[in-house]
Amino acid sequence: MAIRRPSQIQIACIPQILKGRDCIGGARTGSGKTIAFAAPILQKLSEDPFGVFALVLTPTRELALQISEQFAALGASMNLRQAVVVGGMDMITQALALQKRPHVVVATPGRLADHIRSSGEEAIAGLRRVKFLVLDEADRLLTPGFAEELEECMSVMTKAKSRQTLLFSATVTESVMQLEKSFQHVFVHEVPSNSISVPDTLDQTYLFIPTHVREAYLVSLLTLPVNENKSAIVFVNRATTAEVLKRILRSMDVRVTALHSKISQRERTDSLGRFRAEAARVLVATDVASRGLDIPVVQMVVNFDVPADPDDYIHRVGRTARAGRQGESITFVTEHDVNRVQAIEERVGKKMSKYELVTENMVIRDSLQATSNAKREALMDLDRENSGLLRKKRKIDAR
Structure with a gap:
């Protein structure tokens, strides 16, 4: 992938995630935030592989597809199985993919909420053992427009104490920082506001x-x-x-x-x-x-x-x-x-x-x-x- 050295957010966050800490990461666009959470997730997956190991929620279909591509590139040597669950695609095909317990699910909240409501226990059972929950572009996901769908997605997952929660965004808003109190051993990395x-x-x-x-x-x-x-x-x-x-x-x-x-x-x-x-x-x-x-x-x-x-x-x-x-x-x-x-x-x-x-x-x-x-x-x-x-x-x- 032509990555020669880690970026600032990768240096700060990867070791802390590997230590088992929840994480709030804020850094300017183009700084490598996706790898800052994908690399440690794949490292932990290689130690104890099972599906569904990680769920990544993101606000747009295009970003979900891009995150999936980066997971595929990083996990190419470890037979990574993943599913992309976004709107505009066939629900039945997605439900069958979820039933196969992929290691990583990348989804938009609206479509995943649809599956939780209508695709049956067999499709969503794997979500109940998720070890990592990632909210990418967290500031957008935590706006009122996503509140109902996000709550539906969270309702089927393991309690926060038994999973790691990772929030990443280029703009760390008050709504993102308010979640710090509910995390376990949270690590916060935010570059100064004048440079973010x-x-x-x-x-x-x-x-x-x-x-x-x-x-x-x-x-x-x-x-x-x-x-x-x-x-x-x-x-x-x-x-x-x-x-x-x-x-x-x-x-x-x-x-x-x-x-x-x-x-x-x-x-x-x-x-x-x-x-x-x-x-x-x-x-x-x-x-x-x-x-x-x-x-x-x-x-x-x-x-x-x-x-x-x-x-x-x-x-x-x-x-x-x-x-x-x-x-x-x-x-x-x-x-x-x-x-x-x-x-x-x-x-x-x-x-x-x-x-x-x-x-x-x-x-x-x-x-x-x-x-x-x-x-x-x-x-x-x-x-x-x-x-x-x-x-x-x-x-x-x-x-």
Whole structure:
């Protein structure tokens, strides 16, 4: 895996986990948190192998698949058996996989809760002997949106005293630290808040632009000679925006794909695969791609929409400048986003600098008219497709 020396969080956490301590680990994105819990779990598994030995819960399907890949790589020499339990895939196939007692289960809380409610004791019996419970991106999992599903998952597992609980995240929130009191011999490793936020190798910039011409600015930015070969993720706040931008960029001859919650799991996997393989140069994504994904080719992150939560900004820009590599982020700031940007700058402890390579005259000259036409066609196409889906649904409902 080309890992020559351990990172700071690996040095701190691996020995303590091997000693049997619970752990809360906080470190910036790209610092090797997955291996910080996967390596000691596999070491302990090799001493006393049985399934299900470890359960890893994570908020998104894409991150679950990536964690599974890292476990597979680390455990390649020890005949590791594992199962990925996420939404968008066949429930029966997953239930059969759980019945076979894999050593490691990587799951999203919603789908695992579905199995607990409906797949029967044979499928979930192995979870009752889990020795390790990992909450990856713990700050997100401990928000109210996951509370009910997380409680359902915890209800079938061994008591905390008979298992190790490991919490990892790039942003260690109060909700994460509140769990410290309920742990046994807990070890806490958190890098100082002024250095946890973003990598030192990340160049953070902004473009102040009117709301109604953001698409034209994006086209100009991505097609600049200095950027035309860069691999980039464009983050948006809504799935509809992602679809519109994908169609606009495609019509402007940009190799693009999209990742959001409104497409099927197969399409999500294919999109991410195309981007990883550089078959697509640009990935337009909602925050399903903001957490934990390690895609070494990413050179640039564009915040087309400014996130409401500064921590979401940290996770987004953390998709580039990972593991000591250089990277850049450009945030589109409109007249409505000033307060959000100020909150982000306060959180990361650094002011963004102005991006100078895209100017208003350049956008008007090179991309405004063509982008406006492409946007109109994209909206019309989406409207026709949605109308067709609605008519199809009405026919089905009428039967």
